[in-house]
Amino acid sequence: MTGVPLMAAPLMAAEAVLQASGLTRRFGGLIAVNDVSFEVRRGEIFGLIGPNGAGKTTLFNLMTGLTPPSSGTLTYAGQDITGQPPHRVAALGIGRTFQNIRLFRVLSALENVKIAQHARTTSGLISGLSGRDRAEERLVTERAWALLDLVGLSDRAGEEAGNFSYGDQRRLEIARALALQPRVLLLDEPAAGMNTSEKGELTGFIRRVRDEYDLTVMVIEHHVPLVMNLCDRVAVLNFGQLIAVGDPATVQRDPRVIEAYLGG
Numbered sequence: 001m002t003g004v005p006l007m008a009a010p011l012m013a014a015e016a017v018l019q020a021s022g023l024t025r026r027f028g029g030l031i032a033v034n035d036v037s038f039e040v041r042r043g044e045i046f047g048l049i050g051p052n053g054a055g056k057t058t059l060f061n062l063m064t065g066l067t068p069p070s071s072g073t074l075t076y077a078g079q080d081i082t083g084q085p086p087h088r089v090a091a092l093g094i095g096r097t098f099q100n101i102r103l104f105r106v107l108s109a110l111e112n113v114k115i116a117q118h119a120r121t122t123s124g125l126i127s128g129l130s131g132r133d134r135a136e137e138r139l140v141t142e143r144a145w146a147l148l149d150l151v152g153l154s155d156r157a158g159e160e161a162g163n164f165s166y167g168d169q170r171r172l173e174i175a176r177a178l179a180l181q182p183r184v185l186l187l188d189e190p191a192a193g194m195n196t197s198e199k200g201e202l203t204g205f206i207r208r209v210r211d212e213y214d215l216t217v218m219v220i221e222h223h224v225p226l227v228m229n230l231c232d233r234v235a236v237l238n239f240g241q242l243i244a245v246g247d248p249a250t251v252q253r254d255p256r257v258i259e260a261y262l263g264g
């Protein structure tokens with residue numbers, strides 16, 4: 001995988017955007033992700049569920065370059081991106097949020113989104129913050145407002161991110177991830193810490209973001225009813241192995257899935 005420039009290729013409808021083939025990750029004697037193969041199709045919302053420690057976050061880390069696989073391959077829009085570092089994976093169009101919120105808590109919502117965008121602009125973070133390139137800075141600010149508007153936080157743009165509720169922080173994280181203009185968005189437990197009404201709004205919100213940005217979405221979520229309602233297809237991991245993939249109704253009836261969740 002050296003010397004070949006990776007280009008973001010145009011995606012066709014109904015094609016596989018992401019393809020994992022035999023993805024495996026060992027940590028010493030533990031196999032956290034074990035020979036996992038699946039594909040995510042363009043435009044779908046693809047859920048990833050499984051009991052604690054099943055390997056879901058490790059799989060996201062493999063897909064975003066944070067953790068290199070022990071074996072197996074990952075293809076994005078027809079290109080082999082196995083083992084690419086996180087910044088290249090992000091530049092190719094795979095964005096993500098994290099289970100543990102990673103906002104700059106003392107910066108405003110607007111500044112958080114602007115900083116994320118500077119990862120993509122020529123002026124960069126430092127000159128962006130000092131306002132050196134004014135034309136680009138104006139564009140970055142306009143885009144940041146548009147993203148805050150999309151996630152319903154434009155009326156709180158000046159507030160420190162650390163003061164926001166979990167729900168608002170998670171929506172701000174999504175705005176930050178979108179600032180990198182991804183085609184695929186991986187959401188790691190977006191409902192974690194949300195109250196009931198925030199959870200209730202999440203399904204409509206994620207669908208709206210998917211539609212407006214023409215995204216493919218992959219989501220890890222523990223709240224099974226939410227996943228079943230939100231996702232077009234669902235994959236289930238158990239002890240690192242993929243035990244089911246399919247539409248929510250079929251997966252929910254699968255005896256291996258029932259056993260994994262209820263312990264037989």
Ligand SMILES: Nc1ncnc2c1ncn2[C@@H]1O[C@H](COP(=O)(O)OP(=O)(O)OP(=O)(O)O)[C@@H](O)[C@H]1O
Nearest residue numbers: 027030031032050051052053054055056057058059
């Ligand atoms: N860096 C690491 N070093 C060693 N073991 C790890 C590492 N990362 C994950 N693991 C182990 O791999 C297994 C899968 O962990 P992972 O966090 O991917 O599961 P998960 O399905 O996301 O769990 P949860 O739902 O609790 O977040 C666990 O046994 C975990 O302890």
